Amino acid sequence: MHRAILFSIIALVPAGFAADASAPSRVNNPSAAERFAKPSDALTAREDLYWKRTPLEVPENIVLEASGIAPIAGKRLLVTTRRGEIWWVDGAYAAGDTVKPKFTLFASGLHEPLGILPAPSPRKGYYVAQRQELTRLEDTDGDGRADVFETVAKLPISGSYHEYNFGPVLAPNGNFRLSLNVAFGGATQAPAPWRGWMVEITPDGQLMPIAAGLRSPCGILVTSQGAWFYSENQGEWVGSGRITHVEPGDFGGHPAGLAWSRTPGSTVKLRPDDIADFGEPMHEVAKKVPGVKPPAVWLPHTVLGISNAGMIEDLTGGKFGPFAGQLFVADQGQSKIARVALEQVRGVWQGMAIAFREGFECGIIRLAHGEDGVLFAGETARGWGAVGSKQQGLERLTWTGKTPFEIKAMRAQPDGFTLTFTTPVDRATAENPASYSVGGFTYLYHKAYGSAPVNRLACPVRKVVVAPDGLSVRLALACLREGYVHEVKAPGLRAAGGAEPLLHPVAFYTLNRLPAGDRIVPLDPKEAELCVSPIVEAALGHTAKHPLRAPGDWINDEGDKQILLGTQPGLKFDQTLLTVKAGARVRLIFKNTDDMLHNFVLCAPGRGQAVGEAAMALGTEGAAKHYVPDSPDVLFHTALTLPETSDTIFFTAPSKPGDYDYVCTFPGHAQLMKGILRVE
Template structure:
């Protein structure tokens, strides 16, 4: 079961997709603060990591690592220190015991400053157990998990093929430096790391065998959906034989019955309405500094220059969840996000390579909560006969108890080898009953039917808060 929730409708369209039309209203709750970048500097941020001294390290597409100071000043006057250069397309940064662990296209590298002059002078290969020969063969890296492991999600060759070793796979790198293939079937990842429950997930992009962008659980031994990378099972003896070949043109829930290792998406983002090329993400652990969305996933989108939210839950052993609009109006394509020490959301990226709504070639911006409480859907969770909808502010009792205030529709996608795909098999379940809690923060809705494997989309535009 997958949910998509929105209080507001889109207004008009442009080449890269519909505007939500909400930036002006969002500004009252979450303002965008620009970080000036010196004119002689190009900072196409692809990865962030917060250091013990509260500086934030930035890994860039051009292979540089900058150390950024003054990230939480009211009117930022940032200081950029070039720590390392000469790397390649940095899409993962971790830090431990004074060393950076850098995920670049060709390898994971341990980078240190041995003489203490503030510049990297030692570069050691941690793992190069994958191939690299094509511009699209990006490598997205995680932070350390509690056991000290790192993870890498590897994009395919030229977006469609797996010509180099383990392209389209996820790998685990252990504290002892051993590289272990753990999942096949990736297509074009945008980030990898924990969800709000500390389970390993990754972002997948729309394309062949993926009709829309999605957030997927990385199940060790699992198959994530794209069969082009089956050719490397012979180099991954711990994974067993390749799964059965999925049949193009079906539905993912029916193919799951045939292809037992297939891992369906946990959250699917309706294409264009909720991004087109979703990228790095981070869990909000700011303890209320960023408003009412604690322990939720915040994700950037490259094409539409937006930030979204997502939540996940495990039901009968299967991960599922919901996605929500959050903030549009950023200045460039967002490649990654990171919470600052004071609980603001640092967003960075570039417009290089593909169409982007934001007009700047690269930018660093900070989203900060103004202290005003927005009226939003805080969380959608499954219930026995429908859904529990939690809100950030009390819902008006008269409107909130009327079943007609809750419009629900459903759809799924064709699971096929073609590029992307339409929304199909639409249904319109009837909202049979609504129970609103006394405090107005929780609405439990009962539907005439729940459809397995379908996105359940909520249009709640008529709801109002009590104030």
Template sequence: MKRPLFSLLLLAAGVTASRAQTNNPSAAERFVQPSGDLVARENGYWKRTPLPVPADIVLEVSGILPLPGKKLMVTTRRGEMWLIEGAYDADPHPRYTLFASGLHESLGLTAAPKGGYYVAQRQEVTRIADTDGDGRADVFETVCKLPIAGPYHEYAFGPVMGPNGNLRVMLNVAFGGSTQAPSPWRGWMVEITPDGQMIPVAAGFRSPCGFTVTSKGVWLYSENQGEWAGSGRVTEIQPGDFMGHPASLAWSKLPGSTVSLRPEDIKNFEKPMVEVAKTLPGLKLPTVWLPHTILGISNSGLTEDTTAGKFGPFGGQFYVGDQGQSKLMRLSLEQVKGVWQGAAYSFREGFECGIIRVTMGEDATLFVGETARGWGSVGPKQQGIERLEWTGQVPFEMQEVTAEPDGFLIKFTQPVDRATAENPANYSVGGFTYLYHSAYGSAPVNRLGCPVRKVQVSADGLSVRLATLCLREGYIHEVKAAGVRSAAGGAALLHNTVYYTLNKIPDGDRIIPLDPTEAELCVAPVPAAASAPTAKHPSRKPADWSNDDGDQTILLGTIPGLKFDTKLVTVKAGSRVRLVFRNGDDMLHNFVICAPGKGQAVGAAAMTIGVDGMERNFVPDSADVLYHTALTQPETSDTIYFVAPAAPGDYDYICSFPGHSALMNGILRVEAK
């Protein structure tokens, strides 16, 4: 698809915001907010404030740098830099001043010690500065050329400055085609010295939209689910690491490479990544998995909470954005036996647009930068910038979950009600992981229920230790505390589920004995077969249709930007229909026929399926679902055979993959015979 490389807008500087953007009204009108009640409750703790942007500025924010004096400098995907003043005001009406334009898809910035800013464009890292003090950039100095071949997916993210004063940049792989690394160091993180020397750091990155270096000097990045990436995740980066995408290995023979793996070392393993890592030296396991569709579908920018409590009770933890689901997750990290791991939590949803940048500004004000163009998002707007502030109210939450030799320690933000907290039935624990393979994404695999064998509540009621016999190293453990209530007021948790990636089981004291004979108590859930024919997934041609393909064949496909290629399909009531659904996009999609007017309700129900989603094709158990296809991989198809409803009318069809139905929908018009 076509993506504009340069903004065509030439804008006057210093425009005062007059009204908020009203992009994409049709999507906004049809959009069903995810769990609106939850969003309202979350807003009582962390208040969301969109910054008005003048209608003639397309602020597809791709980088946010807080400046002294409560100003922000932002980069945009359209290659502009804007100075924003007044972003912190109680009732914000910010002033926007154009600082630079004509950049090639700038996706981030940082301050340059000798003045101005370092900005990553697709083709180079540039120092951009205003030397005559007129508020407009007049120096555009190439720091380092970045190799590029041209495919749209060759994004360059960053730069981020490290503790050693060098810059780091992420070079995205291309999408599809015969090679996904058509130019050198594609799929790599590279370091750039102030004099422009490029040093390869690590390989195997797919779409590393967000990365940061922590206050402890630890490099972390977020990965997007896709080919060779079973789910989104955050991973710590060491020089020489291989994150899993093999295209990058095309360049591992070049001088300066830190990675010894070669393309021929990677097969289509079809095994859990944790199993492959045991025999593939250098393959780095994620620090924290962000289960796909539950904690985002396209993980993006991340930032550390360095506010020491001014932003709420999660100081020292991290916030990660999500583009597709327009929300923020929270991470707590710990090091066990020298390996980073930790827990991922829901934090805040209901933003106006897909989040790609997350930055802590002054006064514990968190800013998020947003864009949906070409990708789509649950939030209905096409672009924007919002801020988030703590209201001072503390929600009842799992503040931090850490690993124990036989389970987990849950610290709460408020004392628990002892009766509910001591009852093992009020918790559930289960483990799963994801496959490492060439296909796009992975269903959760090797699922195992972990019965809670013992619960210990601390004397102050602020922490609970859970013990189970079914822990597995390298697996994600879903820990739910749905039945636990707070001591004051008997409140339920604002978010009751956490996903802990247990790379290493710590040593130490156990509260239950390790008895291998009891391992049989671990319960394997029965997986459903997603592609099997069922009454609502009629993928097998009915025997009584003899040798023909019914009365009518409908070819219906997808196009990039979360769209079906057809918005209206007409059939005769009671006719036999063969529908071929072809997914030509670079994401997973399905096709679901719903009762008249029920498309968005079915889409909303699909968002609550959780870890079973892939196995169920993200089709909710609902009488409003008439027929559906399987969830299809990119460049694949699924065919269904059904008899059109007898009652004429306009039946909704949607893609029920979480977050898609607002944009991916159409009408199956059933006409009287």
């Protein structure tokens, strides 16, 4: 839950920087550890049968931190880099596993451009968002190099490395939209006007603020239906990654930008004082505070990414596969792509999010569909770390023409959901209610960095109806809750006529509104009693492995040995070697002085990383278990401990001498946050 801000520490640190202990805690970078969440080889091998991934070779003298991709007619690409260059790329569509495109410099010296757009006719050239301005570039003499650099609109910056400028995206009215990242930390995160806003700029440079409350809005998109969305990263005030629908006057949740809401031209009525450290689900706050806009779709943290980035709508008309009209959402930290199917219910956008493709070489920040439905992914890991072997790059994803058995979409119903499939389902497994497990949860809206999933509640299956053609299943459920994410797991489903399971068996539907319409089960009058929402995850009580009391045979609470174990920024315990005598009575005080959540889990010798992986596999259920998996390899553990709090446990050291691993099992931490308890 505490993946650092997507665009953190870039300007401060060299390439390849990982979780260096010397980094101040304010710019802590947990992604550097979360990148070790290596995808399953079995899954990526299956995914590759349907969507083939091809890295494009880049000459060694080019650092292609691809930050913007414009497909140009004639199978060419224009690619911006974070180092301020723009390259022509020819040959990116060539057949074969080894593709070596030709790179020709178009422009250089720009200030971290993060997007590029061909000028709409009759204007000429290309629009590029630099940190400090929207710029029009043109090659007027036809030599392949830009020779006009025209400032369209200035965008004030204070100099914080975190003031990214995402876009431009062409609006249906011919204007451009940009989303302006907030600065990092400090007394204000919006030191310059319109930081934390989505703004619209006319071709002659007039700026119109559209919406506030953005934090790190790396993805910005207008759909073919004219609806605007931005993608957001987990962080302070942002419980998990998400996609939010934007209308003029909206407030997306991060209060920094409200500093400018009184400025002439502001469309936003909320003021900084209107936003408190609520600590409630965001959809509940939205009922009380008009203007607060809950997301259309939550992207559960560590499951569908840790730093959601560029988005595109599939407008390939089927050339990229069976998901025409849906969105693809890149993730930087986990180097993967999620898929989102939106619908509008009672005027509110909502929908399903599901895994699509992982196993890329580096973190993806930009996606673009080229000719023939080919998808290009622009990649960079500098400053944050990402899954994969490369620090930057450009990859291609091509549909092989084969269709996997997938949940194509989910639609809300007054009493449940309709799941549609890419190919017909096997009736026997589809009609069995035990094939489905559904539960709801949400995230807290508060000042702290990220949120665990809270208010988890199971949704018992009441009825299943399989369509005659086998292409959809209607599920009636109990305990649906508006505002909540509904997680549907269906690993037992099979495709018709075979044993093929779903390629991705878990989908997440953010149910902002229940639709009107026909029910397939009557309302259960007892449902209100049945579905009492649980209290926010309770503190972890005393158990055999979480011993909060000294055993009765101890003479006093001190035992034989006291250990005070702390934490340090950069995913570290403050000690990596603890020594105790075999069978000693140990009182261990775990004091978390870092600004993120951590725990202490003592494991069997050599089993620390396996326990860390098992914790990761808990998915959204992990938070309720304090990320401690049920495993014989776990000997003793503390609770997941909030910043500036502690948890004390009392245990008897193993009688067998050896080096016992201890790790923090918060997803992604174990690889770095580890030590040895030496039993002598």
